[in-house]
Amino acid sequence: MSDYSIAKHFNQYFKIHFANTKELRQEAYKIRYGVYSSELGWEPENAQKMEIDQCDEYAYHCLLEHRRTGVFAGCIRLIIPPPTDPTKQLPFEANCLQSARKEIVDTTQLPRGSFGEISRLAVLASFRRREKEKNVPFVLNNIKPDTVFTEEERRNFPNIAMGLYLSGIALASLCQHQGMVVMMEPRLNRRLKRFGLPFQQIGDDMDYHGKRAMFYLDEQDFHKELTEQLEELYAIIHKEMAEQIKFVKFGKDTPFNIPDVDLSSHI
Template identity: 85%
Template sequence: MTQYSIAENFNQYFKIRFADTKELRQEAYKIRYGVYSTELGWEPENDLQMEIDECDHYAYHCLLEHRRTGVFAGCIRLIIPPPNDPNKQLPFEANCLQSAKKEVFDTSSLPRGSFGEISRLAVLASFRRREKEKNIPYVLNNINPETIYSEEERRNFPNIAMGLYLGGISLASLCQHQGMVVMMEPRLNRRLKRFGLPFEQIGDVMDYHGQRAMFYLDKKNFHKDLTEQLEELYAIIHKDMTEQIKLVNFGKNTPFNIPNIDLSNHF
């Protein structure tokens, strides 16, 4: 039997998708609603059954598509504040700056638009089922019973969040960002470090949907320290993202790119 690497196996079942249309962005909002509103209760429910906030007007979204069924398993976004509008903040700037350790790293030293914040990572509960639940029938989006995933497919489920993180990092790399900020639990940061993503803690732990802190990843560490298998997966994801994204370059006076899509129409 052919032995596939983690990257090859993952790529067999999942594909990164850049949300360059209103319809794809709405798929991300629906996943977020299912996780953040229905499941966790962190955000209010609404009739549209989509979770959206003011940052989505300057955020770029990635989805992870399950190839066999076409179901979107999860999503992540990279928020890039417009350089010409200082009133449009990143979530950590609006909610967490009081915890910042500016002596470690001061994000205000970075040009606006040259960095972003990764947030709203969400994975559907159906792709987080434990092994003992694998025989419980369920249907997603009115898809027939063949939607129930095989044991081989389930072995890839724990890597979904990592695939989404790598998608967000690839997007930041394509935008020529100097770095990125993430609000996360310290224990998640320890796990990411083991995989080769050395986020640096730049804020005190605070109560922000649980005990979380600000972490920063410099561009020099976007992927060079990844484990060999995850570096292979990053290469696949980065190639897919490169083929999907059209970028706008603002010239030498503004050292970054942004994806060339219209974010004005969400609904």
């Protein structure tokens, strides 16, 4: 039996950051621009070279830093609609509700502020693929990037996207959310299920940057079905996120269940 630990090696080479400053959030916007605008062409290019939308006003961002180089390798965000402002929607509410399977989960009946949407997962090209992965923002399978990274570092690159997913789930857990929504390809959902994230499909397949659908993960499934290795990684990420958030000064409407946890100055 192998003694290899995904959590130990991931933590050796990468560090999760809660983007609690304007500068860190801009690092996330730059990664998104490089992937979604420059590389994939899904979003328009701009002079600022940052990909930003209206949801960033009420989103919380995570960054993944490559420890040896200090390079931010990837990002993800958890968007939480303000309970007091129903005009501010989640992306799936603005674009995908017509496909909803309300008999499974009716998100329109969930209390505002009790759920969010994970989106804008992006990983720099140098920490991904090459050959068959030229049209995707991240991968969850084996990769062989032609980079200056060591063989041991490259061994951990396939876990980057999962580490970012787990950081988004940790944020939702710290907000005591009852669930979260993700727009993703059904085949990605099948991979996530193998890792222990049993998202339910709550919308019909639709054309949304390719074949995608709405998926929902209930709070009781945030991490309880994770494989043993990924449960260990989730525990490290959750602890790291909680410690970082604890020392951030937030406004009175913070969703985090931690004292003294401002989304001000986003851009």
